[in-house]
Amino acid sequence: MGDTQGVYTVKNAYRRIMGDYSDNPGTYKWVTLWKLRVPPKWKIFLWRVVSGILPTTDNLIIKRVEVDPICLMCGTTHENIMHALILCDYSKMVWNISGLPVTNILTNHFQSWFIGVLDSLTEGQVRLAVGILYYLWLARNSALWERSLPRPTSTVRRAVMAEEAFTRLGRASYQPHATVLPESDPHDRPRCYFDAGYRQHTGEATYGVVLLNHEGVFMAATAGTLPGAFSPIMAEALACKEALSWLKGCDTQMVDLLTDCMELRNMVTSRGTGTRSYVGVIVDQCRTTMSLFTSCSLHYISRAVNMHAHTLAR
Incomplete structure (x- = not known):
């Protein structure tokens, strides 16, 4: 059964029949499955x-x-x-x-x-x-x-x-590979305000995004619906993801993101936030997208200041 010493074992027989690690795309990594x-x-x-x-x-x-x-x-x-x-x-x-x-x-x-x-x-x-x-x-x-x-x-x-x-239940653990985002606030970068709206009784969610230059002059805006949002914080995380995707489509390389959701800001910038929920998955995707920018940071602002995107989201 493939043993160099000619000794039969159930383990070697299993690997002989089912296969083990392989670089061949047509062969499944069985050991990976069980782990x-x-x-x-x-x-x-x-x-x-x-x-x-x-x-x-x-x-x-x-x-x-x-x-x-x-x-x-x-x-x-x-x-x-x-x-x-x-x-x-x-x-x-x-x-x-x-x-x-x-x-x-x-x-x-x-x-x-x-x-x-x-x-x-x-x-x-x-x-x-x-x-x-x-x-x-x-x-x-x-x-x-x-x-x-x-x-x-x-x-x-x-x-x-x-x-x-x-x-x-503690049966799974995950350690994130994210880094702390810079808190610097250069005056020459555009500012992107985003916000989400969530209707608890219907489960409907919407988002709004407004991009201003460093002098506060309007540059562009977008809005839309958020299918699959199950809670207000999930809607905020999805709105952040949509804003980042939109900014990449606009070929923006440096930007300051501004949100009125302190919980989201803490999740994105925290060292210890892992992918332990669906919101965590979205936050991890946001971190990955942010790393693709030349410079991108997330800041908390009050709802009164974030009325730009708040109006669009509603």
Whole structure:
């Protein structure tokens, strides 16, 4: 079984059959799977996915089970594992709402897709991605057995809540790689005011962003909705993310961000804030985007001063 001394062990037999670490994109990193800090049922589910043994319609037909091959979630394409969890229109909406940067992983094989996830996301983001995969499959089963499909936001919310509960139990830990942002306030940099609006009774969220030059003269502005916001602080974090993306699109290299949310400012600039919640994932994405600027810092201001963006967000 591959042992240089000719000694048989279960470990060597397992590695011989299932494979070990490999640089080949077509071979899954099995050891990495079992070391993931996720709930046990998520890990077993993920093992079934990468092994290709989920009872999707294509696998059932191979086993000579007479079923309709059409996907139950979109009703347009034959179902397989990659389609059900990644490529289906419903699944795409769920991934877009989650905010995880996985849409740029282009492949038709799940193993290659998940290796891309492991290589490009942080530990906390990978944990959330596994949770979304698990609850996407539950949504698919709901369409099969109950003839009903939950809203994409509901599927994301279930994954987020389960990930947060698991983290609170102390079964997962994450140490951020963020640095403290500079508190300097040069007078020659433009100022970007952003704010979020959140309606508790409907769950609707909006944002507004206003960019002024260093003399306070209007330069540009934008506003929009924030799908997938489950709380006021999540809306503020998403507004920060939208502002940063917009600024990058405007080719802004140096900017001061100004928010009237002290909690968000403390989370972004704190050394000890980890990716332990969905808000933490968004904050981590904001830190990553901020590092792409030549100079970018986040400052707290009073709501009265932030009326520029506050008006747009409402």
